[in-house]
Amino acid sequence: MTRKIVVVGGGAAGMGAAGGAKAVDPQCAVTVYTGFDDVAYSPCGIPYVHGKEIDSFERLFLASKQAYVDAGIDVRYNADVTRVDVNRKVVEVAGQGEVPWDTLVLATGFNYADPGVPGGDLGGLYYVKNIREAMEWDKVLDTVRSAVVVEASPLGVEMVTALAHRGIETHLVDPSPWPMSEIADPDIMAPVEESWSELGVTTHFNTTLKAFRGDGQVRAVQTSDGEINADLAVICTHKEPNNALGVAAGLNIGSTGGFIVDERMATSAPGVFAAGDCTEIPNGLTGVPLQGLTGSHAYAQGKTAGINAAGGSRAYSAVYVPWGTAAGKWIIGGASLGETTATALGIPYVVGSAEGISRARYYPGVKPVKVKLLAEPGSLRLLGAQMVGGEGIKERADFLAVAIKFGLTLHDLAHMENVYSPAIGALNEPIVVAAQSGIDGLRKG
Template sequence: MARTIVIIGGSAAGMGAAGAAQQVDPDVHVIIYTELADVGYSPCGIPYVHGKEIDSFDRLILQGKEFYADRGFDIHYETVVSGIDTKRHTIDVPGEGSVGYDQLVIATGFKYEQPKVPGSDLGNLYYVRDIRAAQRWDKILDSVHHAVIADAQPIGVEMATALAHRGIETHLVDPHPWPMAEITDPDIMEPVEESWRELGVHLHLNTRIDAFLGTERVQAVRTSNGDIAVDMVVVGTKKLPNNDLAAAAGVKCGSTGGLIVDEHMRTSVPDVFAAGDCVEVPQGTTGVPVQGLSGSHAYAQGKIAGSGAAGTLRSYSPVYVPWGLVAGKWMVGGVSFGETLAGALGIPYVKGVAEGISRARYYPGFKKIRVKLLAEPGTLKLIGAQLVGGEGIKERCDFLAMAARKGLTLHDIAWMENVYSPAMGALAEPMALAAQNGLTAVQS
């Protein structure tokens, strides 16, 4: 008899698990439960549709529902799983009763941290996640003149840029001295702040939100520096693991609130795997658990979980967390630690910083790039990086994450080979320049 794998969640981790399970065992019966009306779309693209860089939400849907039906996936849309009985190997689904499984994959994703201020239950507070809700909100945006972004976490940063592109008077309110202050450094975000001001974004940093004001809908935001009249608020708070269901079933959570998994994405409960924003995984340099990473991490974790659930254990390595996004007119990105985070964790480092360009200076359209590398004192092994520039950030972050994973040093990066083509890359690679400056600083 074919095994039954139940997957709770239909985003990147859940659909990655479904595909991997079927690849390992073509006869497996895959049942997917999702609270949403769609699976397999890209929520990361929503801000770019709102900002009109992408012309349609349809482009965010990777495959139609018929595709998954033809593959034999039994998907239950807009269906809530109310409980898990790990001893009986069943889940509880209102309207369907108990559904049995041989293996279970929990891919319940994240929930936004709720603002703990009066008025958080008012209408016109927008949480960016569900594509159907985003389509409704996109129509509302046509009549919005004034908006507040509550918190400059990554989604808030992307939405501030999107609303500015939309021509909406946008106020970004955050309690920290610079945007994304918990993961970025001020020198990296400084050009972003300048470009936001050029786009007309009003920055309210070192500013606390005290209340959302209104009757049925939010009409103003009360801050520690005064009230801001608004038509809507985008809540850009932290992503928290959505683990109430799993925790109630006795699956162990870790220090971040994410589910504890081993390298095979197995949880503390036999025959239960987990992946995506609901789990925590070790950071490669420190071993410290981290949670709430990117869609690429979630998809890769889902592939490991689905493969294991179908009978073939594969391993997921500790992460070095390459990340990047568009903020204002710039791209920003990094790997593991910047100076701010390393300092907060008490991690010693030496650094090398350089300003470079993305193409030959005489080639039209070259962009500036600032690269900061952090290395371990003594060994000079790369432990982190932060970058800001007009292009080429993603590729460099990918490379630097692999460099950290493989133990490359500032010496290795300083004298790396690089492509020189006027239209594609400058003679002097900015990463190499940063590493050379780091070596000079150490030797002086």
């Protein structure tokens, strides 16, 4: 009999699941339900269209609707799943009644945390998510003189940069002392803040949002530090797992609110898998569950869920979370722990850091590359990395996440070989110098 697989959600996790399932069992019937008009576009690209780095939203579409038809994946657009019954193995689709499944993949994504202040129903509050809405908001941006970005989350950092690039008077309001404080250390973010300042951005740190003010339309943002005039507020609050369907169905959720899954991405209900921002995954070092990872995590989790939902076998491991993004005129990135997170978790560490360069110092296009490494005292096993620079940050972050996973030490990194060729790499690789400085620091200390 044909295996019926239902996927709820058409983002990276959902479409990864659909593709993974079809790859394992080409005969299976895969139906994807999404509440939106589209699947297979890159929401991560939206800030860059707003910032005019990318010239059109059309470029963000990665595959045509026909491509999914051709792949035998039945995508139902504007189709909201309103209920999941894990005992009778059905979902209820708004206006369409019950749909049976043999296995189910929940890829319901996230919702932005409600700012929880008065004025949340005013016009001019922009939640960056859906591409059709983003197209409308992009027209609005042409008329905006002053905007407030609420919270310096990764999206907030990207949106501040985008709005500033667009020439809009941009304010950032965040309750922490520096941007992306849950991920990045202050020394890493300092050059970003400096470059924002050059772009005319006004930052308001240690500042709490109090209310949105206006007359139907937002006109000002009230904070613990006074009022900011604004035609637009971009809400970049924490991404909370969109777990309502699963919670109502009785699935177990963890401390982050994300569905608890095993290494097959199976939830607590038989035949029900989950992937992406609605799940939580432990950090491989600390065991601390993490939620709201990147699109590549969502896609890989979705693929794993889909493969297992279709009768295949794939494991998804604990994560070491390489991360990175453009921010101001810099690229920031890292993997696993920074000093801030290590301190918050009570994990002791030693530090090695270096301010290196990306090419020979005389070669055109050479950029700074600052690398900071955290290691376990004694063993010097790598615990995390934090970087800021001009190029090569993403590749180093990927590498260092693997180095953490496989237990490499500062000694291993201090002795690694590196490519030296003027146009592409400096004599001294910054990772090597950072590792050596960590070792030397211990000798002196």
